[in-house]
Amino acid sequence: MxxxxxxxxxxxxxxxxRNQIREAVARGRLQPGARLPSVRELSRRLVVNPxxxxxxxxxxxxxxxxxxxxxxxxxxAEPKSExxxxxxxxxxxxxxxxxxxxxxHLGFAAxxxxxxxxxxxxxxxxxxxxxxxx
Numbered sequence: 001m002x003x004x005x006x007x008x009x010x011x012x013x014x015x016x017x018r019n020q021i022r023e024a025v026a027r028g029r030l031q032p033g034a035r036l037p038s039v040r041e042l043s044r045r046l047v048v049n050p051x052x053x054x055x056x057x058x059x060x061x062x063x064x065x066x067x068x069x070x071x072x073x074x075x076x077a078e079p080k081s082e083x084x085x086x087x088x089x090x091x092x093x094x095x096x097x098x099x100x101x102x103x104x105h106l107g108f109a110a111x112x113x114x115x116x117x118x119x120x121x122x123x124x125x126x127x128x129x130x131x132x133x134x
Contacts, residue, residue, distance in 0.1 A: 028125030036074045
């Protein structure tokens with residue numbers, strides 16, 4: 001998986017990288033158990049301060065997306081949610097509200113937004129488990 005940083009972007013470098021890793025996991029381009037480059041290796045490749053890479057990895061580890069195996073490296077974590085379904089649903093609702101607010105301000109009709117969400121959702125890897133969390 002190749003990551004790219006746009007130094008001209010208004011988005012901070014750590015957020016660019018964090019977003020790319022999160023999206024790669026969500027789209028299935030980074031599978032559970034996949035090893036990520038070391039902090040030193042990725043900082044050299046991207047010409048970014050190693051502390052920036054370490055910050056991204058630490059943040060994603062706190063979110064449960066990555067996990068570190070001492071002496072072995074950083075890996076994509078197995079999906080699991082320690083949050084209740086209610087809390088996860090509330091977080092998703094907040095994100096959807098932000099999306100819809102932006103769509104309204106950009107002048108889109110509801111049916112256009114729904115169509116775009118349908119089209120884009122086909123590009124993501126969705127959990128196959130029908131198990132419900134508490």
